[in-house]
Amino acid sequence: MNPVLEVRGIDKSFGPVQVLHDVTFAAYRGEITALVGDNGAGKSTLVKCIGGIYPIDAGDYLFDGEQVHVGGPRDAGELGIEIVYQDLALCDNLDIVQNMFLGRERRSGLVLDEATMEEMAQQTLTSLSVRTVKSIRQQVSSLSGGQRQTVAIAKAVLWNSKVVILDEPTAALGVAQTAQVLELVRRLADKGLAVVLISHNMNDVFAVSDRIAALYLGRMAAQVKTADVTHAQVVELITSGRSGDLGLTNGVST
Amino acid sequence: MSKLLANDEAIVTAVRQPSIGNSARAYTERVRGGDMGALPAVLGLVVLCTVFALLRPTFLTPVNFANLFTQGGQITVIAMGLVFVLLLGEIDLSAGFASGVCAAVLAVTLTDMGMPWYVSVLAAILTGVLIGLVLGVLVAKLGIPSFIVTLAGFLAFQGVLLVLLEEGTNISIRDETILAIANRNLTPMLGWGLFLVGVGGYAAVQVVRSLKRSRRGLVADPASLIAARVGTMAVIAGLAVYVLNLERSRNPGLVSLTGVPIVVPIVLALLVVWTFVLRRTAFGRHIYAVGGNAEASRRAGINVDRIKISAFVICSGIAAIGGIIAASRGASVDPNTGGSQVLLYAVGAAVIGGTSLFGGKGRVMDAVLGGAVIAVIDNGMGLMGYGSSVKYIVTGSVLLLAAGVDALARRRAAAAGLR
Known part of the structure; x- marks a missing residue:
């Protein structure tokens, strides 16, 4: 199977600090790829490079097997890549519909087409079996953590996107809400999207993911199928960059 | 002016409840x-009008009512522009003298x-746009806090004004069209x-x-709600037009003075x-x-920078x-x-009307109510x-009160999870 999204040999530095070294990463249609790594391993940086927030210093960016250039968030959005950030990036003073269409409002002529946007937002929420929100004209500030996460995820799938990247979607949630969000994440993959899940929580990773990619100090230690590895091996990859035959030798990927 | 209250409240609630x-x-x-919106301004308006009407019956005369519009015109209009800057959580302290420079x-x-009046008006507005462009670029692209940029503008424009007026001469305006804006009235018809x-x-x-909404099966306002809103607006607006159409000349035999001041339309x-721009466009x-x-x-x-720059352009243009x-x-x-109190009155108007100094909350209507x-x-x-x-002391206190209400409301809203 060919990956939808693939980056090869990505380098990224901030001034004198090189954060990503020769990173290769792929995401597949209908699968959840967990991106794991310790704090500062470069998970967020890699995601922001993929999302076009940071320009990459070197490396190839392939989408559907074609070489592409992503110069900004809009380019990534046009390819069908959506990122749900850890801090959700919602505007508290806007309602659910307004947030879901932020930056890509539907218009008829000069005027915003509120009715169409409302319908599309409603359809998307229904297709994801979201029933927890009272009204889609509610201000986001009045929503709970889980509901906000749901809105942020729904916003990402509204655009017939092909790749959805979730940055720590369950980090701030309670047990029940975590289960709900993970279920939603699984549903996204079952709909045929390529899902990338950044997580610190090994239970979450093993519960839903199909593949695991482990970053270690800015290098990709390994990208493996979840079924082929154990909990302990993944923890080892995260903490030392290698585990048996897997991972880096002397800090360089094999 | 409060006839428009019904109008704007409606916009806020229209999409929500049936x-x-x-x-x-x-x-x-x-x-x-904690989301009080225009409530403090409306209540304040009612209380103030009642108190002044009781203490000074002249307050309620048609002459004085008409005066309110011409007196509040400049401040209200500047406050409208300030709403755009305040919505971004920025401030424009130079708007007062910017308006002075444009007037000069x-x-x-x-x-x-x-030159003919329309050329002059165009020149004045273009000057405003240019001023806004400079302020906006300094804030958005260079990242200087808007407080400092516009404080510098406040001082500099005062100087520019003096230069334009050749160190303090007074230029009188004799063009009929321009004079009509604040001094003439519409005919009663x-x-x-x-x-x-x-x-x-x-x-x-x-x-x-x-x-349209009910045809598509979306939640729409029922006829009763629309009737209530339109009715309220019609009553208040009708009353205002009626009073303004009364004869208010002291000597009707010599000159007749009736009608809605031109500044109102x-x-x-x-x-x-x-x-429309704020509510209905992207x-x-x-x-x-x-x-x-x-x-x-x-x-x-x-493009956040472009939005910031255009907010300053709109503010100075208005x-x-x-x-x-x-x-x-x-x-x-x-x-x-x-100069003098114009700017603080305008900021006060926007804030009293319910525009937040913290950004993200406010309407153009707020400027009118606060004004x-x-x-x-x-x-x-x-x-x-x-x-x-x-x-000065009273207005300063009112501004402080409004800003205090804004800050407290924000805290309360944070506690209630509303904002």
Whole structure:
């Protein structure tokens, strides 16, 4: 199977600090790829490079097997890549519909087409079996953590996107809400999207993911199928960059 | 002016609740949660008007009522522009003198160079746009805090004003069209025409939107709610037009003085246009978004710098119109046009009306309501015989009160999870 999204040999530095070294990463249609790594391993940086927030210093960016250039968030959005950030990036003073269409409002002529946007937002929420929100004209500030996460995820799938990247979607949630969000994440993959899940929580990773990619100090230690590895091996990859035959030798990927 | 209250409240609640009862309930909930919107301004207006009317019966005369509009015109218009900057959580301290500089450009081109009035008006507004562009670029691209940039502008424009007026001469305005803005009135017939167009247009917009939405199976406002809103607006607006159409000349035999001041339709037109821009266009949506969460907006692909620059351009551009109104009212431009209390009154108007100093919350309507409060205070205190000293102290206290209410409401809303 060919990956939808693939980056090869990505380098990224901030001034004198090189954060990503020769990173290769792929995401597949209908699968959840967990991106794991310790704090500062470069998970967020890699995601922001993929999302076009940071320009990459070197490396190839392939989408559907074609070489592409992503110069900004809009380019990534046009390819069908959506990122749900850890801090959700919602505007508290806007309602659910307004947030879901932020930056890509539907218009008829000069005027915003509120009715169409409302319908599309409603359809998307229904297709994801979201029933927890009272009204889609509610201000986001009045929503709970889980509901906000749901809105942020729904916003990402509204655009017939092909790749959805979730940055720590369950980090701030309670047990029940975590289960709900993970279920939603699984549903996204079952709909045929390529899902990338950044997580610190090994239970979450093993519960839903199909593949695991482990970053270690800015290098990709390994990208493996979840079924082929154990909990302990993944923890080892995260903490030392290698585990048996897997991972880096002397800090360089094999 | 409060006739427009019904109008704008409606915009806020229109999309949410289907019946009058539910609307009222949702509104009460919001107020309790700290989102008071225009409530303090409306209550303040009612209290102030009652007190002044009881203490000084002259306050209620048609002459004084008409004066309120011309007195509040400049401040209200500048406050409208400030709403755009405040929505982003920025401030423009230079808007007052920017309006003065634009008024001076008007006066110089009109009186000294003898250009036709429309060329001068265009020149004044372009000056405002240019000023906004410079301020906006400095804030957005260089990242200097808007407080500092516009404080510098406040000082510098004062100097520019002096240069334009050749170190303090007073340029008088003799052009009939410009003078008419703050000194002439619509004929009573035109006043009623304005009333019909305003109320009819508002009703049409409401009904069409409701029909469109219910045809698509979306939650729409019921006829009763629309009728209540349009009715309230019609009563208040009708009363205002009726009073303004009464004879208010002391000597009706010599000169007749009736009708809606021309500044009123100008303010209303600005209100409608800019409310439309803020509420119904993607640009307006993006202003709210940047004010609510600039980082989220950036990630959504919104050009935050461009939004910031355009907010400053709009603010100074509208301030130019405020300057033109001031020039018309004073029939001249002097080194203090747009100076002294004008800016703080305008900021006060926006904040009293319910625009948040923290960004993300506010409407153009707020400027009109707040402007009305300021005009009433200024006018009423004058009638009571208080001098500038007391006026300044009271207005300052009201501004502080409004900002305090804003800050407290925000805290409360945070606790209630509303904002």
